[in-house]
Amino acid sequence: MGATVELVCDPEVLAQAEYIVLPGVGSFKKGMENLKKNGTDEVIRSAAIINKTKILGICLGMQLLGSQSTEDCETAGLGLIANRVERFTTKELGQNKIPHIGFNSIHFTGQRGLFSDLSEPSDFYFAHSYRMLVDNIEGLYATCSYGIDFLAAFEMDNICGAQFHPEKSQANGLVFLRNFLKKDRLC
Template structure:
């Protein structure tokens, strides 16, 4: 969904000793040591692609069994539902909804904020995690999105950001880590996060 090649190039850059494959082959995904699940665009299109390629189950299995990194749409569809386009059921790995920022979003100074939320924003780490290694708290990352994740289990939350409202920027549980921002577009801190992921054993 959109940013596969740029993500792959970024991972190749930080892990030159690893074999990085862009794949829709179930066996290749099942045999991978780590899985990156990136995406941008619409949740409905993402779910349709997964269904059409018979990848839904292999993605869910990977998210339960090996180091798994969701990026942007690849984070959002881990919940069971999105408000986008009158509603769409997603992967349902975690309970919760993906919500629209709203048309009348305003800053704390009363200024109207543009949707989509696009550009650099600070990320407040709320838990210690191996993927935050060598990344200072409140570092800035690059975002492009109109919807945000609202998980039912607040213990999933690994970071938040502010854009008129406080929203979930990252989640972490067991072998899964997922982020709303695009690490592949986030300069050195984004590359550090990707490097941390390639070295992470999922624990």
């Protein structure tokens, strides 16, 4: 894809990044605690709001971009988008199992931006028990149906998120990541 990737633990180095990818697998509360330990949470907020750095949250990383999660009681997120994260319930999923693991189709509001060059619908790989609600999303977004519809991906200006794992989603994941890295668009 032509991108140089660097694992960054130093907030000062992170503040200079052209792109930030916030990956994650695990607990929302622990993820936020880890970001707060050395001020990385404030660096990400500043990069997003002041510097307009392109940010992509993947799986837990996308959830951390939101305002709060019900996992481990109520835990505040980065607040870059005003969305809540809630656990799937067996009542709303019917016969579907928790966690949601495997390939599933997503449907998007437009085939541009992150979703350029993807067919409608497109399959991506998911592994999660919590989902971001489809509230307060402006711009482009995609939903996935797994008993109920949930937010699968979004792009709002320079802030982007994917509940699925593009790195495990084969050709569609590569297209999605290439689209994120395009210089001629915010996100």
